[in-house]
Amino acid sequence: MRSTRLxxxxxxxxxxxxxxxxxxxxxxxxxxxxGEQGQASAQDRERARTAYGRGQQQFQAGDFAAxxxxxxxxxxAVANPVVLxxxxxxxxxxxxxxxxxxxxxxxxxxxxxxxxxSAIEERIRTLRERPTAVSISSTPxxxxxxxxGHATEHTTPAxxxxxxxxxxxxxxxxxYETATQTVTVQTGPRQEVTMPxxxxxxxxxxxxxLGAQGPGPEETTSEETQSSGGDGDEGGGPSAAVWIAxxxxxxxxxxxxxxxxxxxxxxSDFDAMPTEATADRGERLALFxxxxxxxxxxxxxxxxxxxxxxxxxxxxxxxxxxxxSSARLIPVLSPSGGGLGASVRF
Numbered sequence: 001m002r003s004t005r006l007x008x009x010x011x012x013x014x015x016x017x018x019x020x021x022x023x024x025x026x027x028x029x030x031x032x033x034x035g036e037q038g039q040a041s042a043q044d045r046e047r048a049r050t051a052y053g054r055g056q057q058q059f060q061a062g063d064f065a066a067x068x069x070x071x072x073x074x075x076x077a078v079a080n081p082v083v084l085x086x087x088x089x090x091x092x093x094x095x096x097x098x099x100x101x102x103x104x105x106x107x108x109x110x111x112x113x114x115x116x117x118s119a120i121e122e123r124i125r126t127l128r129e130r131p132t133a134v135s136i137s138s139t140p141x142x143x144x145x146x147x148x149g150h151a152t153e154h155t156t157p158a159x160x161x162x163x164x165x166x167x168x169x170x171x172x173x174x175x176y177e178t179a180t181q182t183v184t185v186q187t188g189p190r191q192e193v194t195m196p197x198x199x200x201x202x203x204x205x206x207x208x209x210l211g212a213q214g215p216g217p218e219e220t221t222s223e224e225t226q227s228s229g230g231d232g233d234e235g236g237g238p239s240a241a242v243w244i245a246x247x248x249x250x251x252x253x254x255x256x257x258x259x260x261x262x263x264x265x266x267x268s269d270f271d272a273m274p275t276e277a278t279a280d281r282g283e284r285l286a287l288f289x290x291x292x293x294x295x296x297x298x299x300x301x302x303x304x305x306x307x308x309x310x311x312x313x314x315x316x317x318x319x320x321x322x323x324x325s326s327a328r329l330i331p332v333l334s335p336s337g338g339g340l341g342a343s344v345r346f
Contacts, residue, residue: 041078048077055086064094081110092127095189101127131161133190134183136169138197143171143179159190171195242306249299256292259285 055070068090075083084107091100101124108114108121136145137157145154148168154160156171162185171179176197183193266282 044077048074048080048083051077052083052086055090059086059090064090068094079110081107081114084110097127097130097132098186128164131163132185133159134162134185134193135159135190136171136193136195138171138173138179138195140173140176140197143173143176143197146170146172156195169193169195171197173197176200238307242303245299245303245306249296249303252292252296252299256289256296259289259292263289 051070051074055067055074058064058067058070068087071083071086071090074080075087084103088100088103088107091097091103104120104124104127108117114120135157136154136159141156143156145152145156145158145160146169147160147162149170152158152160162183164185167183167185169181169183177200179195179197181193181195183191185191263282263285266278266285270278270282
């Protein structure tokens with residue numbers, strides 16, 4: 001009896017020793033794990049502070065995409081829900097209203113006791129209802145734009161602000177069928193909508209009819225004018241040949257006058273002091289003056305004849321050319337002078 005009681009006391013003592021030992025070991029393991037976790041958390045907090053500070057600098061510089069990436073890095077290091085507010089701000093500044101609303105929803109989930117819950121929920125509603133720029137274009141361009149049955153003042157291409165949801169876009173352009181398309185607008189970056197236009201059957205039939213009828217009145221008149229030949233100024237004034245002959249006559253007349261004055265000057269010098277050289281120069285100048293006057297007379301008479309016969313019909317010209325009589329003016333030059341001769345044939 002006494003031995004049994006003794007064995008029981010020994011067993012209790014051993015159990016107590018084992019319990020205390022296992023408890024101490026558990027406490028040591030727990031303290032070691034807490035120490036390791038504390039060291040890792042310190043490193044994560046330092047990385048989070050560095051990334052968050054970098055994100056603030058990028059945000060102030062206006063680089064919202066880079067700032068968003070830095071704030072997300074800080075959140076991954078230490079999951080502080082407040083950092084999500086900075087992420088949402090970057091997304092909203094960058095035009096991603098849908099992403100900003102989703103990030104704010106995540107903030108409310110991570111921070112159930114958020115003191116600003118009502119303000120954040122209102123902000124989410126505002127972001128989701130904010131209009132989005134929709135770029136509407138057509139092929140060909142210039143079509144008037146109608147949204148949900150209401151005509152706008154815009155023609156394609158144009159950017160129009162539309163609220164999120166479904167909208168019916170209709171395009172109208174003369175000569176083309178009305179194009180209609182349902183567009184689902186989402187909160188976020190600008191959306192692109194391109195609508196091809198189909199030519200109406202009435203316009204196609206009109207083009208076919210015009211093609212079958214041939215050129216229009218204006219084209220026919222132009223072709224007739226071009227095919228009528230001539231200088232294009234028929235009955236509108238003298239021809240180019242008349243003007244050329246008159247110009248030659250005028251120039252020759254001026255030249256003859258100048259040469260005549262020079263010949264007279266040489267004659268005066270010869271009278272004052274007779275020399276063979278002065279006599280030769282005077283004779284040459286007088287000869288050239290006579291030739292110039294002769295050419296002037298021929299050119300002037302030629303221009304008069306051309307002007308008189310310029311408006312004659314082709315048949316009359318042919319008859320005149322084939323007639324029995326004709327007259328020609330011929331300049332005459334000789335060592336002692338010059339003049340104008342006429343040749344008449346009957």
